Amino acid sequence: MQPLAERMRPQTLDDYVGQEHLVGKNAVLRRAVESGRIPSFILWGPPGVGKTTLASIIARTLKRPFHVLSAISAGVKDIRETIDTAKKQKFFDTPSPILFIDEIHRFSKSQQDSLLGAVEQGVITLIGATTENPSFEVISALLSRCQVYVLKSLEKNDLILMLNQALEKDGFLKNKDITIQEYEAILQFSGGDGRKLYNILELVADFGETGQPLVITNEIVVEKLQQNIAIYDKDGEQHYDIISAFIKSIRGSDPNAAVYWLARMIEGGEDIEFIGRRLMILASEDIGLANPNALLMATTCFQAIRTVGFPESRIILSQTVIYLATSPKSNSAYLAINDAQKLVQDTGNLPVPLHLRNAPTKLMKELGHGKNYKYAHDFEGNFTEQQFLPDEIRGKKLFEPQANPPEEKIKQKLREQWGNEYDY
8 A cells, every 4th residue: 555645645736735835826836837837946845845746736737748757866867868758748839848856956967967958948847856955956057947946844734734634535544533632742753744744644543453443642652653763764854853963962062962963974874065064054153253263164174075075074074073062152143144134124225325335437426426435444443433334224233242252352342443332
């Protein structure tokens, strides 16, 4: 018998659960499908949110030939054979067949290059699915020919709806007299992943005695999963839990735990460049100005592991992880850009003060562009006080130095230069 996730796979956009920002009424992707014209695009989102399902629904709705390749097992030869088949299926002005590539981030540069001509010429309409940021994992030439649609983790209401639909509609489950009394554990362990949700439900559904009603509680879910952890995680879906534990251990300044989770990822075959990218992000987000060398260390680590490769790169990663875990921590840069973006969203496009504007023409100079601007290097200490923010938000503080020696020095310097404006 097929797994529950496969049996419950929706066939139409109306049956599809979640991603309302893409496929809800008047949403961008739904409008494209309803118009009968879709671009090549990449679906970027966490596992189990419906990327493969959405691609197959679109192909079915548009009545187009649908070819599927997995980047784990397919090579350039498979791509070329599929493109040749697609050429034979396309006649005159008929819409292009759809080629769906799962985990497209695993394709090498040469494999992605082999798609370019067919995408550009309209031989195929490419739909790629990835759990990784396509800006890093998809070559720029291919990325420029595709739209990128971001899928979100399923919300609590989406997951509950999926559970209830399975109990009502699945031919096997609806005959078993199952009631879900408590949802918390099954939702927590699924982590917003629809496939994992159905795996857990199917596993727990076998818990009761034959012919007897089953009331699913949190206790039953936890007990059953502890007995069958291999089945629960049969697709290697601990990936996101382990990287989360890894990042939080470094952020929490525990080098022992950080190296342990690093080893778990290495032993599990994790892509070392993925680990390196996460370390660069963490070095800025969680350490930042408390130790500016952390970002340099992480960047050097990333360059080094790309050059050295495995297994020696594990030593470089270990050194970097320990350094970052034992570094002082600050998220002031992270908070500053968050607050700045929120301010821009709230206040809109405020005018640039006249004295800061560019004045490349005589007319602009006559209009006052650049007038009274003070060139900092003409003043003692390469500093002179002047206004840099728009009038409407003058004096707004976005950067708040935190309590660590480097940022205490920054705070003192800002006070000396700006006086009361930087009186934290």
